[in-house]
Amino acid sequence: MEESAYFMAKRGADGRPPRVTIQDVARLADVSVATVSAVINGNVPVSEKRTERVRAAMAALRYQPDERARTLRTGRSRMLGLVIPDVTNPFYPEMLREIEHAARVRDHSVLLCDSNNDPEQERRHLEALYARRVDGALVACVDSKVSYDWLDPLGFPVVFFERYPFSGHYQAISTDHRAASFHATKHLIQFGHRRIAFFLTNPDLSSSSERTAGYQAAFADAGVPMPPSMLIAHVEGAQGGYNAMRRLCANPEKRPTALLCTNSVLLLGAARAARESGLQCPRDISLICFDNPVWTEHFPPAITTLAQPKGEIARRALELLLARIEKKAPTLEESTIEWLKDELVVRESTGPAPTP
Amino acid sequence: MEESAYFMAKRGADGRPPRVTIQDVARLADVSVATVSAVINGNVPVSEKRTERVRAAMAALRYQPDERARTLRTGRSRMLGLVIPDVTNPFYPEMLREIEHAARVRDHSVLLCDSNNDPEQERRHLEALYARRVDGALVACVDSKVSYDWLDPLGFPVVFFERYPFSGHYQAISTDHRAASFHATKHLIQFGHRRIAFFLTNPDLSSSSERTAGYQAAFADAGVPMPPSMLIAHVEGAQGGYNAMRRLCANPEKRPTALLCTNSVLLLGAARAARESGLQCPRDISLICFDNPVWTEHFPPAITTLAQPKGEIARRALELLLARIEKKAPTLEESTIEWLKDELVVRESTGPAPTP
DNA sequence: TATCAATCTCGAAACGTTTCGCCAGCGTTG
DNA sequence: CAACGCTGGCGAAACGTTTCGAGATTGATA
Structure with missing residues (x-):
């Protein structure tokens, strides 16, 4: 597995390192592209011998599949949008942390959007997310009076958390x-x-x-x-x-x-x-x-x-969203809201009312 | 511009709404795909008449270009990674807000990654970002002793902020x-x-x-x-x-x-x-x-x-990163650090030392 | 030995864009 | 009138994957 000569040949005039593709791996391992793909995804059997060759070639070239292409082909980006009203309110970073973690566990990345408490910007964010074809979005909306009906016909699955619209069909998970x-x-x-x-x-x-x-x-x-x-x-x-x-x-x-x-x-x-x-x-x-x-x-x-219960909200919301994505039937017939309980944590700032 | 019949024909058996592509627009406007692309990107002249037809068709079909494909073809995703050690430290959400805003202004989105103060996870995040072929990343590293030398050969531009590695070549922007x-x-x-x-x-x-x-x-x-x-x-x-x-x-x-x-x-x-x-x-x-x-x-x-000066850090870091991306010469010959000044804001918690 | 099924492998067609090169039309110019 | 340059438009080839259908190889069976 000698890859340096190959590298030298491929290096462009601009000095930019070459992008190694599945083609390169196939060539080096002397198999077809399809075979390389098969060993990567493991959904099609490949003989021991070739698997080994491919593995070696991938390692030698430090090959890393291009998610963009993969996404384009498969239709799944494994990215989720998270749109929140204001990162500066400490509630959201903590929420974000939980959501990001939950997403990571399910092998998804999170694209964060801060609406800055502005419905206009929120809408722009959602459009951008759709344009990027993220698989879906988790949103804590800026104003419950705005309508999100346009999302459904697009086939863009969204689940709301903590704050949801007053009208229309939607899925939400919220504390009570x-x-x-x-x-x-x-x-x-x-x-x-x-x-x-x-x-x-x-x-x-x-x-x-x-x-x-x-x-x-x-x-x-x-x-x-x-x-x-x-x-x-x-x-x-x-x-x-x-x-x-x-x-x-x-x-x-x-x-x-x-x-x-x-x-x-x-x-x-x-x-x-x-x-x-x-x-x-x-x-x-x-x-x-x-x-x-x-x-x-x-x-x-x-x-x-x-x-x-931020962790629970995050996990539950994510679960709902992923289910909706899998099911591939994003159009909602009715609204559903799931309620979680807050906990009253009593500390020193509350006590008997002063006697007049 | 009658699109409903077209929609009906295209709607799949699964009830999922059809994805309208540039092909559909071209067909409806009776022009070539290339022409539609030309009016979208505006970098090639198109006659008044056709431009109008294309515009109408896009509107009728509510066409929204697929960023994935665009990204794959052009090689630019207009996405930036942001990897931070811990969202829960209030410094970072505020930083994030500034960075996200600055990015948005330059028409880029931010993919947030929380390393959770773990170098291993940080590395996984960076690898994932590269796999998604984001254009570059802003990172506040978890530990200055870890090496980031592997990023350069990949042609993956990174600029550090506030915390940067002790060794290797890198670009950083930090308060003093x-x-x-x-x-x-x-x-x-x-x-x-x-x-x-x-x-x-x-x-x-x-x-x-x-x-x-x-x-x-x-x-x-x-x-x-x-x-x-x-x-x-x-x-x-x-x-x-x-x-x-x-x-x-x-x-x-x-x-x-x-x-x-x-x-x-x-x-x-x-x-x-x-x-x-x-x-x-x-x-x-x-x-x-x-x-x-x-x-x-x-x-x-x-x-x-x-x-x-969080806003300034954000803007400057972003500027540096974008410049690095444009220049397409990600390999660094030497390290550069830019320093910004903190402000001491004196309030009530500091005063004369107690006399013994 | 011919047939068949079970494996593995591969070429080629997608996915939805952008862009390159070419061509048609047409007004100018020598 | 021939040659020429310009403009706007188009087909087709990329970008880097996955996946489908079909071909090749093998071992077992009749």
Whole structure:
């Protein structure tokens, strides 16, 4: 197996190393291309002798099959799109990690797209993914009001996670936001809190409306009236959380004694605002947020959170998507949503309501 | 332009929607495939009349060129690999966001790979990226001691960022870790601190050794002796930071009065350990860390950090990589590193050293 | 020894693009 | 009027695989 002479001959004028193809391997091993392919894929029997020759040739040439060609021929790219609203929200990197790992286990790669909370960009991402003919996509959508009906006719399988569209047919896997929100609120009510503020970002999100419903249900369930104007939407980022909290605390008599945030970044700002208003947590105010990033455990005080089972979401979503891809019948007759449970992890930031 | 009949004819038995190809467009517009390609790519003149026909046909069939085939033919995939050691470290998602954005602007997609701090996995990722024939990769390596010499002969262009190998030829773009570390340490020394602890993760990392050098240089520069056994390596994660700090604080007389952490997660644990040891920040201990994630600004107290110019790193790294790809001469004759400046953002966590 | 089945092997046709070279048409020019 | 250059268009050959159908080899059976 002497490959250097061969290499020299093939090297282009530009000095760029030669791309070794299946042809080269076949030539060196003195077999047909088909045979090489057969030993690579192992789905067709090849004699011991030739297998050995091919193996040796592949090793000598450091041959690595070109996935592009393979993909074009077989129709499967073994790539999956992952489109998320904002990598900067710590929930998503952790999700990404799990999804990437799950995908890797099933021998798939992940093409990441950040929508930057912009429906337009999200759409562009999805179109690009389709153009690349990835096998399918996992998406946490930016806005539940947008329509994804155009995906189906294209035969482009998508499964949603955590956030899914309000209308149309789709498959989704999500934590039970309503139940989680219910439990968190109930936890606070049982501590005697009544003036419980609720910060959410975009209300046009399946997760937002479910969480809102859970929050309201908890009050109804406890037979306690909901405080007016404590449900605040469109709070964005740490600064948004800070501003909203400052505003709420302007009037000390009407200030909240507890707060539930729809994501961890909001809480960061809100907590600071509370401190700056002279409030101490949990003595004067209790704090809870969705998601459970590392810092919540180490924050003073450690934050009570709602932790999503990210690994499970990832594995389940991937399973669903792959099944849909295999089945080759991407057109959906009806919507299905699978629910997973959040865990309320109680730490130091929640306690009894202050006595007036 | 009646396409429905055509669609019906093409629809397969499996109910899967037909894939419309350039052939279909050509047929419908009654021109050759070459002409369709010409109007798509616009690099060959096509008459007004035909252009119009082709446009109409494409619209009617909702034709979207297959990137796979395009890629195979042209040799450019317009995909870039991004391999990072750990998405869970907040530095990387932010980096990722910038890189993805920069790539998008230049009409490229990003294939994300998380090495999970494992050199083996990193290597597998790189091999997979090559197999997919992405145009190149941006990598923050897991360990500077591993060799990446095998990439060059493959003609696979890679540029390193923030962490690069100790040996071999490579291109890198990095913040000036040494200078940053020097400034941070100097900042502390000027506050009168002498017992300044330094936590780092893997010492076999270019960034680690540079930061260590900066730390040491600051003492030398100030003519102050370095405290013994305050330079602690292999501190991993928040728990690692916690443990290391607890250990250092065991003996109150010998405890540090300041701490510099190589990443933000370490600081999280260390800060908690300090609190639990009865230390108050910044009165009893000053804290600084590299990277500047949102929470540092909202933590009580707000953390003094070293902020990397992530956007600039991303843009510059991308530029370098694309240039390397264009130039089609991936074999490197020598190494080049470009340095960017960190910014020391001073907040509440650093102050005068306690008087004994 | 002829026949047959069971293996293995191979050439060639896809997959969906881009691009190269050639040709037809046509107005200019000597 | 012949020769020529230009323009726009087309067929066909790539790109690097997989896969299909058919041919070649072998060993066993009648």
